[in-house]
Structure formats: structure tokens, C-alpha cells
Amino acid sequence: MSQWLWLIPGAPLLGALIIALLGGWIRRELLAILASCAAAGAFLTVLMAWLNGAAYQPLQQTLYTWVAVGDWRPTIGFTLDRLALVMVSVVSGVGLLVHLYSVDFMAEETDQRRYYFFLNLFLAGMLILVLADNLVLLYLGWELVGLCSFALIGFWYRDPVRAAAGRKAFTVTRVGDTALAIGIFLLFSQFHELSLSVLFTAATAQWEHGSTLATLTALLILGGAVGKSAQLPLQVWLPDAMAGPSPVSALIHAATMVTAGVYLIARTHPLFEFAPQVQWLVAAIGALTIVYGASAALAQSDFKRVLAYSTISQIGYMFLALGCGAYALALFHLTTHAFFKALLFLSAGAVIRASGDEHDIHRLGKLGGHPTLARWTFLIGAASLAALPVVTAGFYSKDAILTAAWAAGPVLWAFAAFGALLTGGYIFRTYLLVFHGTGPRTSAASLPRSMVFPLLILAVLSLVVGFIELPEGWPGPHLWSAWLKDELGLAAMPPAAVVHGLQIIGSLLPLAGIALAFVLVRRERAGYLLPLTTFLRSGWGFDALYRVALVRPYQVLARGLGRVVEALIIEGGLAGLACGFWALAQGCRRWVDLGILERGITGLVAGLRFGHMRLSVTQNGLLSRYALVVSTGSLVLLGYWLW
Amino acid sequence: MIPLTHSLVIAALLFTLGLAVVLLRRELLFVLMGLEVMFNGVALTAVAAGQHWGNADGQVLTILLMAVTAAELVVALILVWLAFQHFRAVRVEDLARLRDAQFRDDVGGGAS
């Protein structure tokens, strides 16, 4: 099985290549099918890996040595351990479903070739990122998904707002990417090796617990993760990223790419163990982001921006779990979140598309007539997001994180619990506003089959995935943490009595949130606005803050530099040079006596003028003719020599 | 193993083709491309000879040649751009201002 590992990122990459190179000769409908087949290829290979026992036996394949510099040889090598197996299953599974969904969703788009090229390329990049066995290859995948995200957010690039959203996403994530790159350089300068397994053993051998270097490295890696996963303070790009097509939002900005940061920290968690302060920081960022995202989502009026802030908030839960050392639980929530958030985005996409590209939730409610299936699937997704007790997958993953957070610190738990309350509030506020508005309830519009199928599968997954890991102390399977224990360890859990108390509170919070939503919606319909609505809607004013604090000064600096450098150094320098030459020429003229030479020069000029009259026939100004004369000269010389 | 002669014949062929482009084509950009091909013929000669004698001098020469080409090309491309900007000239005939005023009607340049 190991020798087929390359096929997982290879199939989408091949698809992207075929679409890019031969896409001009393929009909538009076939492009979509081709891209879906490439995604299916990746998914089937993952399935084969499962069947061949990859769950217990890590697979490893080294394709070739990428670069050989001295004794450092980073390879194109893939490792499929349990952590990677979870990720590739989620990525290729959701990726396949989103590809299928796109077939009909993007059917009327004229530039499908670009769309499917980047979608396939994204899938390949994400799978490379996940499977990479060294940090260089991981960084390649990291940048590849960033590029595809930029290209797909700005897919409708003729609209300047959307194009600007793409640029913003790229620029903001670049801050994190640079931090990650510096972190990788730092690791390399330490250990002269970037292969993950070697790195971890070397770090264990050389680093001391809590040393400055370990802290700095972990901090830089965290910077990369924060940028990619849209956590505070680099979260500003994600709400704007909703300018892209809905399937893209579902795949890249909900299910997979934004969770790359979570994966990165989980993957490098042996390094984080050496830096307890940074781990604490991860948890703090997570806790703050939960409340930030949830409160901002509560005041949004754009359908997709609600979901974007919700994604920020949910990834906050994952960061919280990572910070508490509950890596397996972070991964669990990542998985369930990928399913229910993709489901929410795809349902929202179907609704928005059926209503003629209307994004405002209040107006959507007035329009009504949304596809019935989309309504039900959205309800399932919303229930799972709100963590409705017992029946939804979101409950099991979020409840486990809440419990782990209590063990790490009750303050963290309080933040997470408050977030859970708000989550139920904002998502059901959105549901009620959109689907229970004043418009007609029933709909004549039916969804195309290729959109129905992914919605149904994701809806089922959003309900049942949770059952593989029941809460602490419940009878039933605890497959997930037992399976990942060897690789990711177990999180500390509070005593049993506390756990039960927390579970009861955790079950009541979503219900309270839903009640809050009912109250909110009723008052909102009556024209009441939440306090601080503008503040919350603008995402706590981060955009304005960054514009004043960072963007403006930078622009001023750039403009100033341009003026100063260009005016002073280049123009000034050249002018000085010219002045110097001019002074030299003046001096020469003054010192050389012209009178003696004058007569001779006049004679010479007369002679030259005569010659010029004769020769100027050849000077017709044609460059080719001159070149011809030069080459004739060389020809004659060569001929003479030969002869 | 390739005999040195063969490499040199190929280099000569490239050089000659480049020269032909310079002489025959009248578009400025094509003339520059022809120059590039000529430079490359020379570079192939240097590398082939260096490998034949088994020392690095040929490659050193080629690297220096590349530096010179880069310098040449940057200035030449800017001049082409300036010619286009000021005289709308894309062909060699458009830039015949050096010819003697007497013979201005001699060649049918594109500019006139």
C-alpha cells in the first residue's frame, strides 16, 4: 500500500495539470466531471489505505530527494500516520463532495477551467501539507493552499471588492506564513534537519523545558497557525473571504484550509510541549477567539459572514483544545466541524443561489421560497453547530473540549461556555430570520441532483460522527481518543463528579442559546437592535483599527520612501555626476589653447567633410545594412585565413 | 561521447541562425532575440571547449557572458521601449535618423 501513497495528492495534482494544459480542448461539462474524478481518485486511495490497515500501521513513502545541499537532503516524502489519516479522510471526503456540488452550482459559470484548476490544485496542496513528512514539503503545501485560496476568493475578479478581498486574505495570511517560515529557519539552524520525526527526537534530546529558544520557535509556528486559521489577531481576512463562490467557502474557508493551523500545531505538538507559556497562549487565543467570533456573528446581516465568524469561533474551540493538551479532541472537533460547517455553507449556497444572489438574511426572510431540502439540511447543520445535546455530532466534540478546558482552568471553560451559549443564539437567529421570515414557506425550486447528494451525505455525517466518541463516563464506545492515544496522548480530565456537572451545564447552554435566538428574533423584527450592533457587525472594529494603525502608516512610509529615495539618491546622484562632467569639460576647454590647434582642425574638418560626401552614400541609417557590412567583413577575414 | 567538433558545428549553426535573424528580420524585438541566439552559440562553444580541455574556464567565460548579456539586454530593451514611446517605432527602418539628410528618400522607411 505504501507505494500508492503518492496517489493521494497526485490524483488532484494530475487533474489540475490536465485541466490547465489540455482544458482548452475539453468541453465545459466534462471539465467538472474530470475534476470530480481526480478528487474521487484521492478519496478512493484514502479508502484503500483504511482497508489496508493504515489505521494501525503508519505508511511511509519517499518519492525522491528534492534538493541535496551538502548533507542536508529534504525529500518529497509522505507519511500517513493516524493524525494524517484523519486529515486526509476529511480533506479528500469533503473535497470530493464539494467537487460534486460544484458540478451544478457552477454550471453556468463561463470560466470553469480556472475554477476547477484551482479547486484541484487546492486539494493537492492541502493533501501535500497533511502528508508531508518534513517541514519544507509541509511549507510547500501551506503556500500552495494560500495561493489557491487567494485565487478562488477573487474568482470573480472583475468585481473590485472581491478582488480586494482576495488580496486582503493573501496579505494577512502572509504575516503568519512569514512567521512560520522564520520558525522553520530557526529549527533548521538548530538541528540542521527538518524531517519531522528526526526533529522531534533531536528536540527531545537537546531542548530544555521552557527554554527561550523553544518558546520562540513555538511562538513563530503559532504565528503561522494563527494566520492560516484566522484566529485573533489575524482573523480579519476570513469574513471578507466570503466573496468567493459558496463551494469554495465550504471547502477552503470552513472545512479544510483554515483548519491547517490546528493540524500544524497538532503535528508539531512535541515542540509545543517544551514551551508551556506558548501552550497557555494557544489556549488563551482560542478562548478569546471563541467569544469574539460568536459575538460578532450575532450581529451580522450577511448570510455567509455569519458562517465566517462562526468558523472563526469554532476554530477557537480547536485552539482551546490544543492549548489544553487535548490534541485528539481538537482533531475530533475539526472533523465534526468540517462536516457540519461544510453542510451549512453548501445549504446557504443553495439558498443564496435560488434567491438570485441575495446575501442579506433579513431580505432572504422576506423573499422566502427557499428549497425545502436546503432548509432541512441547514437546520441539521445549525443543530450540530449549536451542539444540540445527544443527537448531533457537534455536541460530542464540543462537550469534550469544554470538559478538557475545565481541567486546564475554569476561566477558559467560562469563555468556552459563554461562546457555546452565543453559538446557539447566532445560528438559530440566522435560521429563524432566513427560513421563518415573512415570505412563503414552500418552494417550487428543486435542487439539481449533484447538489442534493453531497448535502444528504454531509447531513448524515453531521449527525452520526459523534457517536464514535461518547462523553467521559458514558457507556458506549470511546474509539477516537483510544485510537489516537499513542500519537497524541490523552488530555487531563477533571474528576467524575465535576464532569457530570459540566455535562449537564454543557447540554443546557445550547438550549438556552436557542431560547435567546427566539427572543432576539422577535425583538429584531420589532425594530430593536442589539447594543453595540455596529461594533459587533464590523468584527469589533478590527478592520478600522488595522487600517489606521498599520495600512495607513505603511502607505505613507512607502510613498515617502519613494519620494525621498528617488529624488535624493537617484536623481540627485545623477545630477551630481552630470555636474562633475560638465566642470571637467569646462576645465579642459580653458586649459587647452585653442588658437594653435584651430588651423589644423579646420583643415581636418574640410578633409573629413569631403570623405563624408563620398561615404555617406553607404549611411542609409538602416541597422540591418550596417550589421550586414560588419558580417561581410568577418566573412572576408575568415575566408582569407582559410585560403 | 560527443566529439568536440559536433558541439562546435551546432554552436556555429546557432550563431549563424542568430545572425540571419539579425540581418533578415526588421522588428526590433526580433533583432534582439537574434542577438540572444548568437550569444548562446558562443556560450555553447565556450562550454564545449571547456569540457574538452577539462577545466572550468569555459564555464567561467559563459557565466561572464551571461552577465554581459543581461546588462546589454536590459539597456537594449529600455531603448526599444523608449523608441516605441517616442517614435512609435517597432521596426528597424523607423529608427533611421542617423542616415544622411541627402539620402532621406533613398530607403522607404516605415516612419516616412
Place this chain on the structure above:
Amino acid sequence: MYDIIFYLTAAIAVIAAAALLVLRHPVHAALYLIVSLLALALLFFLLGAPLVAALQVMLYAGAIMVLFLFLMMVMNLRPERGRPLPAGWQGPALLALLLWLEIFVLLSRSPLESAGSAMVIGPKAVGAALFGPYLVVVEAAAVLLLAALVAALYLSRRGRP
């Protein structure tokens, strides 16, 4: 096998260069030029000069072609109408052919028939030569590049006095 690859690459380089003679569209010509330059890079590699081969790809196919294409984009060139060759092309063509024949004869007479083996002169040796005996030349090249940079900045400055 080695020979076949070598001659095939050489043929590609030559044919692509020849295509410059007859093509009308400048962008097409640039593409052929890239092909020719890349083929040449392969020839360098086959001859045992990996460093120069890599530099060829980076400098020519990478940097210089970008400059060409950028200029074409800025100038917004249309393909030339009419015949690609000007009238009276026979003379220069004949000249070029003659020149090549001359070189050919010249080479066939010279005692250069070699029987050497494929020797690879790696980057290390080239670097040692470059920064050893040829250090002054390298400095000169650096000055030349600086001069070209200044010239480029000067020629392309805004608002001329």
C-alpha cells in the same frame, strides 16, 4: 542513448532558433526562443556543465524571457502583416549559409577529434575558478551590471529635464 538525446536536443535548439526567422507573432517567437534556450541548457548539462545549465534556465528562460514578454505586453504588439521577410532576403541568407560552411570547413580541418570521456565539471570547480584567478573579471562584471542598472534607472526615469 546519450548520443541520441544530445543530437535530438541539438536539433530542437537549432530548429527553434530557425523558427525565429519565419514567425510573425512576437510572442510565438519568444516561445520558440525559450525552447531553444532550454534545449541549450540541456546540451550544457549533457556536456557536463550542470552549473551553467542551471544558470541558463534561470537567467535566460527565467529572467530575460520575462523581460521580453513584459515589453511585448507593454508595447501591445500585433503580428506583422504581409511577408515576414523583407524583399531582397536572398543575399543575407546566402551569406549566412556561406559563413556556416566556412566554419564547418574550418572545423573539419582542425585537429580537434577528441576521445575524451564525459567529464563533469561541477559548481565547486567553477566557483573556485571564478573567485580565484578570475576574481578581477568578476568584479568588472559587477561594475558592468551596476552601470547597466544605473543606465536603466536613468533611461526609465519619469519627468525628464
